[in-house]
Amino acid sequence: MAIALPEARSVAVNPTQAEMRGWVLEHMPRITETEFGNLNYKAQVKARLAASTFFIVEEENYQNRMSRAEYNEWAAKQDAYIADKDMILIEGYIGPDPDFQTASAVYMERTQANIPAMQQQLYFPKDENWDREFTVIYTPGLPAPGKSNDRLILVDHENYVTRVFGSDYFGESKMGGLRMWNHLVYQRGGLALHSGLKTFPDIDGEEKVAIILGLSGTGKTTTTFRQQLGSLPVQDDFNAIMPGGLVYTTENGCFAKTFGLDADDEPTIYGGTTRPDAWLENTHCDPDGKVDFFDDSDTANGRSTFGLDHIRHRSPLNVPPANYMLLLNRNENLIPAVAKLKREQAAAYFMLGETKGTSAGGAGEEGKNLRVPGTNPFFFDNDALQGNRLLELLDTMPDLDVYLMNTGRVGGVDGDERSKKVKIKHSSAVVTGIVSGTIEWEEDPDFGYFVAKSLPDFPDFELLRPYQLYERQGRLDEYAAIVESLTAERREYLRSYPGLDSSIVNAI
Numbered sequence: 001m002a003i004a005l006p007e008a009r010s011v012a013v014n015p016t017q018a019e020m021r022g023w024v025l026e027h028m029p030r031i032t033e034t035e036f037g038n039l040n041y042k043a044q045v046k047a048r049l050a051a052s053t054f055f056i057v058e059e060e061n062y063q064n065r066m067s068r069a070e071y072n073e074w075a076a077k078q079d080a081y082i083a084d085k086d087m088i089l090i091e092g093y094i095g096p097d098p099d100f101q102t103a104s105a106v107y108m109e110r111t112q113a114n115i116p117a118m119q120q121q122l123y124f125p126k127d128e129n130w131d132r133e134f135t136v137i138y139t140p141g142l143p144a145p146g147k148s149n150d151r152l153i154l155v156d157h158e159n160y161v162t163r164v165f166g167s168d169y170f171g172e173s174k175m176g177g178l179r180m181w182n183h184l185v186y187q188r189g190g191l192a193l194h195s196g197l198k199t200f201p202d203i204d205g206e207e208k209v210a211i212i213l214g215l216s217g218t219g220k221t222t223t224t225f226r227q228q229l230g231s232l233p234v235q236d237d238f239n240a241i242m243p244g245g246l247v248y249t250t251e252n253g254c255f256a257k258t259f260g261l262d263a264d265d266e267p268t269i270y271g272g273t274t275r276p277d278a279w280l281e282n283t284h285c286d287p288d289g290k291v292d293f294f295d296d297s298d299t300a301n302g303r304s305t306f307g308l309d310h311i312r313h314r315s316p317l318n319v320p321p322a323n324y325m326l327l328l329n330r331n332e333n334l335i336p337a338v339a340k341l342k343r344e345q346a347a348a349y350f351m352l353g354e355t356k357g358t359s360a361g362g363a364g365e366e367g368k369n370l371r372v373p374g375t376n377p378f379f380f381d382n383d384a385l386q387g388n389r390l391l392e393l394l395d396t397m398p399d400l401d402v403y404l405m406n407t408g409r410v411g412g413v414d415g416d417e418r419s420k421k422v423k424i425k426h427s428s429a430v431v432t433g434i435v436s437g438t439i440e441w442e443e444d445p446d447f448g449y450f451v452a453k454s455l456p457d458f459p460d461f462e463l464l465r466p467y468q469l470y471e472r473q474g475r476l477d478e479y480a481a482i483v484e485s486l487t488a489e490r491r492e493y494l495r496s497y498p499g500l501d502s503s504i505v506n507a508i
Contacts, residue, residue: 002132003159005107006079008087012110014126015088017277020117027111032285037276040285041114045169046299048377051148052167055380056156062381071154074144078163081142086110091130092123092252094181096317100240100248102184104134104177112140118170118279118305121253135161136176140168157183157380170281170303174255178238179378181250186380190242191389194376196224197234197249199314200435208435209247209320211239214328215355215375217300219407221256222424223328225268228432232314233268245321245397254311258283258302261293265424272306279305324401324434328375330355330408333482334466337422338430339404340441340450346394346402348507350374351387351500352490371493384500391501403434404449410466411473418473422463429458446483 005011012019021039024031030042054066088108095101104123108116115138143166144152151166153176162176182192196212210231214220221236237255240248256269258280263270272278283302284295293302308316327349329335341349353372373383374390394400407427412419433439433455441450452464462469470479487508494505 006082008082009084010086013089020113023113034291035289036274038278040280043168045167047301048171052151053153088116090116090120091126094250096124103130103132105132106136108138115170115173119173121305121307122251124252134180138164183380185240190240192240195239196220196236197239198224198231200229200231208323210324211322212326213375218328218330218355226428234314243396247319249316253307258304259300268311272311273304327404329406331406332409332413335406337463341402344507347387347391347504384497387504388501411469
């Protein structure tokens, strides 16, 4: 039973995009109409606020916990604040499948109408069976003194309510719903994945499905939308995988990074972002409306939302079971552009979640080497539960192949002239090789996974076999030292998770 919404002076229920655009232009500062005719908002908050996010649980060893008693105090403050405010209520579904869709709503101050307008583009439309299950109550104008950055995000899984105080970043609305969905999927026996989803309509007469996991900024959306073998994007950010490889999708639109957006490399995302009905947030824009997708002087975490109906895509309904899982890794030394994982390794590399932090995680993560289990920063409990659940699910999916893909560099950091960049064209060629079955594999003697022995027409073999780059450059002692330290670090890291299945720990 959903909680009652706080009473307000007025509530606009499911207003149109045109109405919300009008309120944005009337009430909001830091708004620019771009050269494309859409609106860009320069938010004060540039990324999600992990340090300000608390789960309402009583167990003292729970990460980022808040007691029910303190939560009730904050909820009362928010309800009192809303009492004399004009609010917007947006209703819809997370997910299109009648057997798995979740009725959701965001309740937002009208003075910040861009956020409900963006959320409306991501919800699937409500129908006569809609009965609210998830609620996000969002008050950007109400700070939380004494909390990190004077802002607060409270997650109540018992009642499936998320309350947001003081942030004007759209991601807290989007993730408010998806974080609760993450919990719901786990309760139903599956695992929510921070992932894109694409299909290949005709591979040997069958439709094939690839699920693409990656932390924000590692190329997840790019890999999802880049076309190979007639592929079609389905989702760009969150999906559930269930026993047997069954996949459920979440969103009716896209929430895409705009920094570095190039019409040639990412034509689908570029086309959606430059529509007049798209919404932009923190994208660099001159006062005259000129957009520069390559200017990160304010932030590299610029974003856009747009509806799936405005881009070429495959329906998110009735997706076949997954055939491929691609774990994106942004590394800078000796991880190849692609490696094929053995069954016992898949859950281990899923748990390692190695990548380079980006602006999406805030200043505390940007540029740092990170390990984020499952590449999912929104899991609700001990991350060992993620690894163990994936291990259980893999046992029900004997035909699923799992791959590790490096979307970073080989041989050194950016600026090191000895290093090489794994470019979009390289990753695209890898995906083509995986799906077409044209990669010949052999076991790597250092890591035990399989590396490419050959891949037709791949432009730079050293990206597939980093050992050969280090050998040619006379750096094999450096290579051996990295292998030793990386293996030790990985094992120590996996052992740090209480309750993680021993087979996952021992796979490295």
